[in-house]
Amino acid sequence: MSFGRPLLRRSYAEDVQILPTSFQKGLLAFSGVLVTLMVFGKLGLDTPIVWFLGNTWINNVTLALIFAIAALGINILVGVTGQVSLGHAFFMGVGAYTAVSLGGEGDGIKACVPWHEEMGLLERAGDCGMGLPMWVWLPMAPLIAAAVGILVAPAAVKVRGLYLAIVTVGLVFIGLHLARMFPNYAGDYESGRKWPGLEFRLWKEDTPLIDMTEDGKWFGFITLSEEQKQFFFLLLLLLGALWLAKNLVRSRTGRALQAIRDRDVAAEVMGVPEFEYKRLGFAISSAYAGFAGALWGSYNGRLSPVDFSLTLSVEFIAILLIGGAGTVAGTMMGTMFVELIPEIVKRMTDKLSGQLGGGWLEPLANVLLTKGTPGDFGPISITTTSPGWPMSVFLWNLVIYGVLIIAFVIFEPLGLYGIWLRFRNYWKGWPFSY
Amino acid sequence: MNLAVLLAQESGGTIAILTQTIFKSIALGAIYAITGLGFVIIFKGTQVLNFAHGAIAMAGAVFMSILVSDGGLPFLPFDNPFAPPAGETPGIGRWLVCLALALAFTALLGLVLERLCIRPMVGQSLFAMAVITLGIEIALRPFNVDAVALQARSLGIPWGNETFGLFGAILPKSFIAAIIAGVVSFAAVYIFYRSKLGIAMRAVAFDQEAAMAQGINVGRVFAIAWGFGSALAGLGAIFFGMSGWPPNGAVSGETHPVLAFRVLPVIILGGLDSVIGAVYGGLIIATFEIFAGEYLSQWNSILGSGYSTIVPYIAMLVVLIVKPYGLFGTEEIRRV
Numbered sequence: 001m002s003f004g005r006p007l008l009r010r011s012y013a014e015d016v017q018i019l020p021t022s023f024q025k026g027l028l029a030f031s032g033v034l035v036t037l038m039v040f041g042k043l044g045l046d047t048p049i050v051w052f053l054g055n056t057w058i059n060n061v062t063l064a065l066i067f068a069i070a071a072l073g074i075n076i077l078v079g080v081t082g083q084v085s086l087g088h089a090f091f092m093g094v095g096a097y098t099a100v101s102l103g104g105e106g107d108g109i110k111a112c113v114p115w116h117e118e119m120g121l122l123e124r125a126g127d128c129g130m131g132l133p134m135w136v137w138l139p140m141a142p143l144i145a146a147a148v149g150i151l152v153a154p155a156a157v158k159v160r161g162l163y164l165a166i167v168t169v170g171l172v173f174i175g176l177h178l179a180r181m182f183p184n185y186a187g188d189y190e191s192g193r194k195w196p197g198l199e200f201r202l203w204k205e206d207t208p209l210i211d212m213t214e215d216g217k218w219f220g221f222i223t224l225s226e227e228q229k230q231f232f233f234l235l236l237l238l239l240g241a242l243w244l245a246k247n248l249v250r251s252r253t254g255r256a257l258q259a260i261r262d263r264d265v266a267a268e269v270m271g272v273p274e275f276e277y278k279r280l281g282f283a284i285s286s287a288y289a290g291f292a293g294a295l296w297g298s299y300n301g302r303l304s305p306v307d308f309s310l311t312l313s314v315e316f317i318a319i320l321l322i323g324g325a326g327t328v329a330g331t332m333m334g335t336m337f338v339e340l341i342p343e344i345v346k347r348m349t350d351k352l353s354g355q356l357g358g359g360w361l362e363p364l365a366n367v368l369l370t371k372g373t374p375g376d377f378g379p380i381s382i383t384t385t386s387p388g389w390p391m392s393v394f395l396w397n398l399v400i401y402g403v404l405i406i407a408f409v410i411f412e413p414l415g416l417y418g419i420w421l422r423f424r425n426y427w428k429g430w431p432f433s434y
Numbered sequence: 435m436n437l438a439v440l441l442a443q444e445s446g447g448t449i450a451i452l453t454q455t456i457f458k459s460i461a462l463g464a465i466y467a468i469t470g471l472g473f474v475i476i477f478k479g480t481q482v483l484n485f486a487h488g489a490i491a492m493a494g495a496v497f498m499s500i501l502v503s504d505g506g507l508p509f510l511p512f513d514n515p516f517a518p519p520a521g522e523t524p525g526i527g528r529w530l531v532c533l534a535l536a537l538a539f540t541a542l543l544g545l546v547l548e549r550l551c552i553r554p555m556v557g558q559s560l561f562a563m564a565v566i567t568l569g570i571e572i573a574l575r576p577f578n579v580d581a582v583a584l585q586a587r588s589l590g591i592p593w594g595n596e597t598f599g600l601f602g603a604i605l606p607k608s609f610i611a612a613i614i615a616g617v618v619s620f621a622a623v624y625i626f627y628r629s630k631l632g633i634a635m636r637a638v639a640f641d642q643e644a645a646m647a648q649g650i651n652v653g654r655v656f657a658i659a660w661g662f663g664s665a666l667a668g669l670g671a672i673f674f675g676m677s678g679w680p681p682n683g684a685v686s687g688e689t690h691p692v693l694a695f696r697v698l699p700v701i702i703l704g705g706l707d708s709v710i711g712a713v714y715g716g717l718i719i720a721t722f723e724i725f726a727g728e729y730l731s732q733w734n735s736i737l738g739s740g741y742s743t744i745v746p747y748i749a750m751l752v753v754l755i756v757k758p759y760g761l762f763g764t765e766e767i768r769r770v
Contacts, residue, residue, distance in 0.1 A: 084561050084564075115736055118735065118736065154755075155751055155754065155755050158754065158755055158758055159754050159758050160766075161560060161561075162483045162560055162561075162564055162706070163702065163706075163754065163758065163759075165483070165564060166483075166698050166702055166750075167750070167751065167754055169695060169698060170698070170699065170747035170750050170751060171747075173695065173743075173744055173747050174744050174747050174748065177738060177740065177741065177743070177744040180738045180739065180740065181736075181737065181738030181741070182738075310695070311572075314568055314571075314572060317565060317568065318569075321565055391576060391577075391580050395576040395579075395580065396576070398572055398573070398575070398576045399572075399573045399576055399577075401572055401573075402569045402570065402571070402572030402573025402574070403569070403573050404569075405565065405566070405568065405569030405572065406551050406566050406569040406570065406573070409555070409562050409565055409566050409569070410551070410554050410555060410566070413558075413562065
């Protein structure tokens with residue numbers, strides 16, 4: 001600890017600590033105290049925590065927490081190991097379908113055999129689902145995903161750079177076809193199937209030990225709504241994932257991975273076995289993806305194979321670039337930014353459409369919005385969600401998203417983290433320029 | 435009696451099916467090759483792996499459909515000034531003029547994209563460039579899909595779904611058209627590479643700085659690579675929309691957006707920077723895909739419907755493990 005001299009490092013351990021300044025440590029302690037007070041209702045509010053984040057934003061933020069876990073994974077592969085992968089959606093799918101096969105409702109283990117109907121094991125095509133509790137499927141999802149990652153690694157390690165990106169694109173398409181081939185795992189290709197809820201059971205008993213799908217009290221004294229329960233549970237998991245990721249980056253393994261990213265030949269000369277570490281990078285990244293995939297399915301309740309298409313992979317590349325590749329903090333910022341932008345755009349459009357009848361933004365609303373009546377010309381449709389001009393807000397989000405990727409790569413290659421660094425460094429030396 | 439017809443009757447249509455399959459493979463191969471050539475030209479000229487190729491290609495098909503069909507303009511509130519009289523298919527001459535115009539528009543789109551998004555990034559890492567093209571793909575695709583909206587837009591093919599017979603097989607005329615287009619575009623690329631500009635492009639591909647020192651305008655080479663590559667992409671997409679496979683003479687929001695991703699295995703097989711590789715790759719991959727679709731169809735229930743579309747990806751994985759730089763690609767020399 002070095003008070004007053006924030007940049008003075010006296011040992012390696014000090015250099016790599018997670019919270020290097022006393023300000024950050026204080027901030028963490030303060031938020032810890034705040035959360036504890038909130039939990040025990042000592043902040044002078046009638047219903048503790050219920051006011052927190054409202055009830056509409058919390059869904060988006062919770063989804064962002066899940067995506068943050070997956071983004072940590074892609075950061076380890078692309079940002080830390082330097083292997084450009086567009087196959088993250090595939091590994092998320094592996095985790096998600098592991099979860100639903102182990103935890104979902106279905107016709108038992110016979111239905112999990114591929115082509116069971118053709119082989120005569122079952123009278124009709126069944127769904128693979130064993131109804132096991134969460135403590136089985138949640139740890140199994142990252143394990144199976146990591147195993148698949150290790151299986152894919154030999155092919156992926158052989159090619160480098162852009163060739164790897166193309167191979168992993170192929171992986172996503174093969175994955176989508178596998179989902180079509182095995183409807184006993186994936187369910188109907190369009191509508192998907194139901195995932196097990198976020199409930200903690202000891203075994204298959206009726207009332208869950210800790211449930212997260214109903215309003216009520218936790219452990220008898222913490223009053224929480226359903227959304228908040230899920231939020232806090234996922235926040236806890238994200239903190240664990242963050243802690244692991246941060247520790248990985250500053251460990252021997254992390255340094256080896258970074259050496260491979262910076263110059264693979266040099267790393268090998270220094271005694272870092274390239275193949276082993278690239279494979280490890282794949283495995284860890286896939287494990288994160290699988291974990292997040294299982295949670296996503298469980299949180300959403302229902303996903304279809306189409307959700308694990310290339311767009312999802314690109315979303316993670318966008319998160320990485322917008323946040324700032326290679327940094328854990330940047331990954332977090334990127335996830336929040338990318339995941340919350342659709343909701344922000346939607347809210348802005350709703351606000352604008354409220355002004356259509358009259359208001360100080362009426363001219364702008366008239367130019368931008370259209371209700372689909374003849375002669376009403378504007379790029380954003382507020383009445384329809386089907387494709388066709390004018391485009392719905394959903395499709396405009398995709399456009400915004402693509403433009404953001406381009407803009408960030410051209411103008412701010414370090415991403416939001418770079419912007420933050422510049423901001424921080426400016427105020428650190430203020431009023432001096434450095 | 436003709437020997438071929440006799441053969442076809444004798445073998446209960448086996449030869450007919452084989453003929454049809456072969457022609458279909460060559461036609462699809464030609465389309466893959468056209469689109470793949472666009473990829474290769476852009477990669478060779480500018481060292482950019484263009485993930486936006488699919489969006490640009492589909493934009494070309496959309497331009498074409500606007501020019502030749504009376505479906506109205508997609509994004510503007512007034513009527514389509516180019517549209518032929520209602521219910522009339524354009525004649526072959528008019529159609530070819532429209533094709534040239536559509537390709538010109540596509541090339542222009544490529545030029546604009548290059549100027550706006552790629553030029554500022556000259557000299558940056560390949561990954562950053564590839565990610566920019568991913569961004570372009572995402573931003574353009576909604577416009578493309580919206581332009582064709584729910585129904586596929588007609589491409590006004592003059593010969594429509596007409597067929598002709600050969601060895602007892604019934605073949606759409608579009609197969610021949612696609613093969614002709616493939617030959618013409620390969621010839622165009624071949625001649626281009628022997629022109630002064632093409633030599634300049636190869637010099638730029640070899641070493642940008644050295645080329646610049648020889649007085650080559652690298653910026654212009656970049657622009658031409660993108661313009662030419664985009665036009666080829668559009669050509670591929672237009673012929674992809676012909677009869678013989680799902681879109682059936684139209685540009686559709688379902689099959690067209692993935693065209694470029696189906697071409698990725700082609701250029702991987704041929705090698706990212708090989709012109710002849712794109713042609714061989716296209717033919718080989720299409721042959722695998724069509725033959726698998728035709729002759730493994732009795733196992734459809736096990737392989738899953740549409741299994742033939744992932745055959746190229748599996749072929750690509752195998753190729754990459756055996757020959758990481760494709761059949762004709764330049765092997766990367768790793769200097770220490």
